[in-house]
Amino acid sequence: MQPSTRSTAVFAVAIAALMGASVVLQIARDRATPASHETARYLYLRSGTVIEHLAVAYQTLVADAYWIRAIQHYGGDRLSSGGSGRYELLYPLLDITTTLDPRFTIAYRFGAIFLAEAPPGGPGRPDQAVALLRKGMRAEPDKWQYVLDIGFVYYWQLREPAAAARWFRRASTIPGSPNWLEPLAAAMLVQGGDRRSSRFLWQQIRATADQEWLRNLADRRLLQLQAMDQIDQLQQIVTEFDRRSPPIRLTWEHLYRAGVVRGVPLDPAGTPYALDPIRGTVMMSPASPLFPLPAEPAAAKAPNS
Amino acid sequence: MQSAIRTEELTKDYAVGFWRKRPHRALDRLSIDVAPGEVFGFLGPNGAGKTTTLKLLMQLIFPTSGRAEILGQPVGAVAVRRRLGYLPENPYFYDYLTAEELLGYFASLFGYVGPERRRRVSMLLDRVGIGAERRMQLRKFSKGMLQRVGIAQALINDPEVVFLDEPMSGLDPVGRREVRALMLELRDRGTTLFFSSHILADAEALCSRVAILAGGRLTAIGQLSELLAFEIRGWELVVADLRPELIDRLGDVVRHHAEIAPGRYALELTLAEPPERLLAEVLGAGARLVALNPLRDTLEDVFMKHVAEASSHRMTTE
């Protein structure tokens, strides 16, 4: 009855086989299950205050758990493209996270970006983004970043340069804020948030960003601005071509054969631009990582103002 | 004839230490052979390797090297376990079972059922002196009562070989005498008994053969009479009405002396001179003889000598 090497081998093989079978079953189960089963779409407790009491002495830890859940929720819905992403729990999750840990800076700032992002990349709720950041301001009044971020939302998603300018000015009065906020506010007021001031804003942020994600965001915004310029240029070319040539389907191929473009034009992320063959409108492809482009205030639309 | 218990070079190393494990030899090449029907005493101080040996024989631990057989089959074989009984050291069973239920459970593991099982359980509990308490949960049992239950469970299957690890521990003097009687009864029925103890009086009263273990090594093995058959190492002479100055005159022959009552002395004499001559001299000086006894080695002396040898051996080798 001494344990033999043979029985050890038998055990090892059996255990490995069962592990394998469990993986196969898990994959089968994941396939068989509709996406809604994967993560609970129910949030039983919506009151951060209640959870705070339940969390006893581990509020920040529970906050971390909710923050991870918020990211999962956002990431999961973003993945399930095709418009099924509803992001309906994003705000409650972020709200709970920040109630449990009111100084969770990243949850306010990142959360606001998630919330403000237009569909399908996000729920398109700049109002909730502003509400979340205002909550952060109440928790930490001397954090100019929250004020600046509110300004962004007003400028970028809500298209209200005047309101954005007010928030930038307010941020500039907080000790420790960067010195470019004041000129930014002024430019915003004068020029109504045109691309030049946008570019200036994001270049400043990129140069002074102390965090990776903020730098990435600035890069993305700068690329989007570049794409908007390119689209305007391409639109001019296409419109000109359309006026001179007989009415045909407008495709990049035709334009290339006619020698108007040197190839299929790519956006700064390397995805071809889309061209509506009937109306001749140049657009960003929804497949591009830079999609969707922010809408611009009417005043700023003219390319060379 | 086939041995009841046989070990060959049985060795067990334990890894000790937390980070850097190094082997500690708990049992070193033990070879013993116990014949059927023997009462074999396994003696040694705490930590000598007695419990390790018993656990190896029960295959609660696996040997580093060497082998062990019970009734001619390798230890651990289920067929062998049907024929043996085992009392662990300081036995502990299930808190929430009664003594009756525990024995019933163990009996069922041997395949006893129904009235036969009930009969066996009740007979054994009677035998170890557990009366009405048998319907009580074991967590309410004293150490001595648990020991009795432990002995009863070791005998549930009428074993041919019984292993008892410190059977007397936790028992009061009455309990000891009862257990001793029980063991003699088993011996008379031909059961092989293998028991460990550090209480030598038990071994002296029960064993046909003993082994002495120290520091994981076997230091002596043999019949009690062999181990104790040393020639006498002196005499004890007790006399009354002795004048103290006489003692000095007797010289080196007197190893020790003590006045045990006024004028009454106990003298320990060496073997240097025959006691008759001294006796004549002492009586000639007007003293009265009270007693003259030979001094022999007790098992304790033998034990101490072997244990001391083993530890000095260890000190020189390590």
Add this chain to the structure above:
Amino acid sequence: MRAIRHIAVNVFRESVRDKVLYNLVFFAVLLISASYLLGQLTAGQDVKIIKDLGLAATSIFGLFIAVFIGIGLVSKEVERRSVYGVLAKPVRRHEFVLGKYLGLVLTLAVNIAVMAVALYLVLGYMAWMTPANVQAAWDAPALDPALLKAVFLIFVELCLITAVALFFSTFSSSILSAVLTFGMFVAGHFDADLKNFDQVVASPAAGALARGMYYVLPNLASFDVKADVVHGQPVPWALMGLATGYGLVYIAMLVLAAMFIFSRRDFK
């Protein structure tokens, strides 16, 4: 086989004596008092809350039984050395492990069955007390047989946790086993989150690690259909079958590993 059966029955008897089943009384009191209080407070939704509470309590009480008794199964026996007496009997070590496991599964089954009956009794009483127009607003009827699906999967999950406890307790102390088992329970419920981890983290290595963990750790979230059942969402039979199959395979693996380790260890 005989030995396995006797050991299992003994585990059940011991846990009954250990007043494990007293938790059923707590369960009943909790449900009845909650239903009484809710009846005073809310209108209409109280049946849903009773279901939530009943299923959650079934799962939590069961978890405590699975962990604490599951640990006691083996490591407490080793620590208290009661295992010495049993293993000297004609019992193979793997029979001992299997008997212990089946005994606790039996205890859990009895426990959960009684809880399910209590839950249905309370729900039946509430349905009887509620006018039909209010009942019409419920997501699912009070005596919804689908509740049994949730209860059954809770049972499978608890059997799996018991197997985890058994596995740890074959080689570690009871306190450590309890900690590890609870850790495994928590990890098992977060496990589903690991699957899409690579979408959230930048490092491909971390993503691959998370995915590997997703498949190796027990995925306990797959047994959790409480919310669907309570809201009257259908739980397909295919899902039930796959979850149960997954549970059984994982349990078999853990029990086999426990037997393997236990058959080879020394009892110092």
